[in-house]
Amino acid sequence: xxxxxxxxxxxxxxxxxxxxxxxxxxxxxxxxxxxxxxxxxxxxxxxxxxxxxxxxxxxxxxxxxxxxxxxxxxxxxx
Amino acid sequence: xxxxxxxxxxxxxxxxxxxxxxxxxxxxxxxxxxxxxxxxxxxxxxxxxxxxxxxxxxxxxxxxxxxxxxxxxxxxxxxxxxxxxxxxxxxxxxxxxxxxxxxxxxxxxxxxxxxxxxxxxxxxxxxxxxxxxxxxxxxxxxxxxxxxxxxxxxxxxxxxxxxxxxxxxxxxxxxxxxxxxxxxxxxxxxxxxxxxxxxxxxxxxxxxxxxxxxxxxxxxxxxxxxxxxxxxxxxxxxxxxxxxxxxxxxxxxxxxxxxxxxxxxxxxxxxxxxxxxxxxxxxxxxxxxxxxxxxxxxxxxxxxxxxxxxxxxxxxxxxxxxxxxxxxxxxxxxxxxxxxxxxxxxxxxxxxxxxxxxxxxxxxxxxxxxxxxxxxxxxxxxxxxxxxxxxxxxxxxxxxxxxxxxxxxxxxxxxxxxxxxxxxxxxxxxxxxxxxxxxxxxxxxxxxxxxxxxxxxxxxxxxxxxxxxxxxxxxxxxxxxxxxxxxxxxxxxxxxxxxxxxxxxxxxxxxxxxxxxxxxxxxxxxxxxxxxxxxxxxxxxxxxxxxxxxxxxxxxxxxxxxxxxxxxxxxxxxxxxxxxxxxxxxxxxxxxxxxxxxxxxxxxxxxxxxxxxxxxxxxxxxxxxxxxxxxxxxxxxxxxxxxxxxxxxxxxxxxxxxxxxxxxxxxxxxxxxxxxxxxxxxxxxxxxxxxxxxxxx
Numbered sequence: 004x005x006x007x008x009x010x011x012x013x014x015x016x017x018x019x020x021x022x023x024x025x026x027x028x029x030x031x032x033x034x035x036x037x038x039x040x041x042x043x044x045x046x047x048x049x050x051x052x053x054x055x056x057x058x059x060x061x062x063x064x065x066x067x068x069x070x071x072x073x074x075x076x077x078x079x080x081x
Numbered sequence: 082x083x084x085x086x087x088x089x090x091x092x093x094x095x096x097x098x099x100x101x102x103x104x105x106x107x108x109x110x111x112x113x114x115x116x117x118x119x120x121x122x123x124x125x126x127x128x129x130x131x132x133x134x135x136x137x138x139x140x141x142x143x144x145x146x147x148x149x150x151x152x153x154x155x156x157x158x159x160x161x162x163x164x165x166x167x168x169x170x171x172x173x174x175x176x177x178x179x180x181x182x183x184x185x186x187x188x189x190x191x192x193x194x195x196x197x198x199x200x201x202x203x204x205x206x207x208x209x210x211x212x213x214x215x216x217x218x219x220x221x222x223x224x225x226x227x228x229x230x231x232x233x234x235x236x237x238x239x240x241x242x243x244x245x246x247x248x249x250x251x252x253x254x255x256x257x258x259x260x261x262x263x264x265x266x267x268x269x270x271x272x273x274x275x276x277x278x279x280x281x282x283x284x285x286x287x288x289x290x291x292x293x294x295x296x297x298x299x300x301x302x303x304x305x306x307x308x309x310x311x312x313x314x315x316x317x318x319x320x321x322x323x324x325x326x327x328x329x330x331x332x333x334x335x336x337x338x339x340x341x342x343x344x345x346x347x348x349x350x351x352x353x354x355x356x357x358x359x360x361x362x363x364x365x366x367x368x369x370x371x372x373x374x375x376x377x378x379x380x381x382x383x384x385x386x387x388x389x390x391x392x393x394x395x396x397x398x399x400x401x402x403x404x405x406x407x408x409x410x411x412x413x414x415x416x417x418x419x420x421x422x423x424x425x426x427x428x429x430x431x432x433x434x435x436x437x438x439x440x441x442x443x444x445x446x447x448x449x450x451x452x453x454x455x456x457x458x459x460x461x462x463x464x465x466x467x468x469x470x471x472x473x474x475x476x477x478x479x480x481x482x483x484x485x486x487x488x489x490x491x492x493x494x495x496x497x498x499x500x501x502x503x504x505x506x507x508x509x510x511x512x513x514x515x516x517x518x519x520x521x522x523x524x525x526x527x528x529x530x531x532x533x534x535x536x537x538x539x540x541x542x543x544x545x546x547x548x549x550x551x552x553x554x555x556x557x558x559x560x561x562x563x564x565x566x567x568x569x570x571x572x573x574x575x576x577x578x579x580x581x582x583x584x585x586x587x588x589x590x591x592x593x594x595x596x597x598x599x600x601x602x603x604x605x606x607x608x609x610x611x612x613x614x615x616x617x618x619x620x621x622x623x624x625x626x627x628x629x630x631x632x633x634x635x636x637x638x639x640x641x642x643x644x645x646x647x648x649x650x651x652x653x654x655x656x657x658x659x660x661x662x663x664x665x666x667x668x669x670x671x672x673x674x675x676x677x678x679x680x681x682x683x684x685x686x687x688x689x690x691x692x693x694x695x696x697x698x699x700x701x702x703x704x705x706x707x708x709x710x711x712x713x714x715x716x717x718x719x720x721x722x723x724x725x726x727x728x729x730x731x732x733x734x735x736x737x738x739x740x741x742x743x744x745x746x747x748x749x750x751x752x753x754x755x756x757x758x759x760x761x762x763x764x765x766x767x768x769x770x771x772x773x774x775x776x777x778x
Contacts, residue, residue, distance in 0.1 A: 025172065025175060028172070030306075033182035033183075034369050037165070037441075038169070042165030045163060045164070046165060049163070063304070066361055067360065068166070069360075
């Protein structure tokens, strides 16, 4: 019985962890910042040896891009 | 639970959907048929939610699989161009959040509040029917088209599918809607803050707070969004609470008790500064605060409505369905369908659905969940706004939303005038509401935002804090609305500047350079003057601005939706899916009917309350006779009204002309497509995907 409980607890913990991860990602993407780890993995897998931005550089780049005049990014009205 | 796996066919599933449909039908029946007794808001919410589920399960999935023919095996732009930045395959729930945050704004909150003058029923039915058959269909189809075309913008797609002339016409339409949207939204803020020291103080505080956040996120802890947002939120709440002290201290209140025209000038100046400053300093941090607050407040309001379950005091139908209402002019058709744009169908979304979202779709099978689903969510926000407006006493509602020219400036005059409309209310009731929300007066607070705030404060104080916190909740709601409207104004001014630079750049190529400071300043100034002029005219309009301008805004927004749906229809024909083209022809026809009728009525209707030209003539003849007509106060004011009437008539005529010419170009393209032996839609080739994939870093 305690085994079952521990297993349930572990499962519940894992799930709430997942919800948290996804919520944080969603919140970041809402303000135009995609997942940094995904970016790093993409660079490592597809462009090995090429420079990878630090999180700070990545953030600044995304912030600039979100409001870049010239890309026709429309948001929120309506 | 992936988006397309909803269609189980077991007996249990069938029973479940049957139950949902029945519950929805019963709830809708209660909402629609009850007369004379108050209806609980819960029925409205249940009816809406059941309809959304059934529509998603049966209509959205049908459109996705049969009409559009989404192909889960086809690589999306996110997969082919994956760069970890713009093009990223993204989890569907995360992307849903992103897309919803991008489409949700002030529109669905304001439109239903204004539409409530006809009672809760007409607006509610249009919100539900509109979203299911028009709005969500448009959003999903445009998202699909853009996903099949590397995330190209609406204007680009019109160019490639319908030719350069159609694209130029659509471009003019988009430019006009941008100007009108910024002016009208800024007007909503001005009307909400006019003569309200508490609200004005709190909203002004958002500027230094954003600057602090900006510096923190740039130099102290770079890129720590959660930390800077938390700091911003705490400071904002402090400002909100201190605002009460400000409003109660006459010496301080005097600084923030501003008139409409001064507020308008401040907002225009602010819009200019915000669009010229580097984004990290002011625009981005405000955007973060307003985005998170928007999501938070929408969730909070949904919870509060479900828990508090307030009764709707507004009748199902008021006598103003005949078009004599004081909030906005015009009869049910076409003006109700113009007044509620966002929440039912919003052309603006076509711009967003062809923006960043299509570049992040992981798989085409997620299109209905993100495109159709997020729009259903937005529609739910509109339903909540309708609930918030209708929990108010109708007398209070009309006292708040009728201009001072019609109901006077004292509680006694207003109570008399509103009671004469048939909504009996006492002066005490009106002053009591003002006192409860911590304002000097609530009379003629047109624009929708204050009404929504009073409604929200009643609902939210029912959930938490009771009477004691009503005033705080009211100003919290005002702050929340002003915050994200002003963010739209900042961001919109930048977009407008870019469009002006593109347009003028065709004649003077040097003006296209977006990095030049001279261009930047000139472009921003021109953008601010364009919307600022309309805003200022709205603020000094003796009718209260909203009465005149909201229909114009609605027409422009529906015009854009008509353009988008014409494009969708053309592409369906070009894909040789014409068997199903009724899916977009139906809403396109309805929107063309509404916008063209509204545009023509606004220009030519002989009734001066509706037709701009008739109104101008009416005023001109009075000027010739040396008379000053209420609500104008001087002959000078009268001539200004005449000029604005002609300006507004020109805009309305332009909108109608844009719609009609798009329909003509649409028909030409459809005839061509029907004559072609095979599909002619210009999509990114499936087979060529691998070759394209390698070309981007």
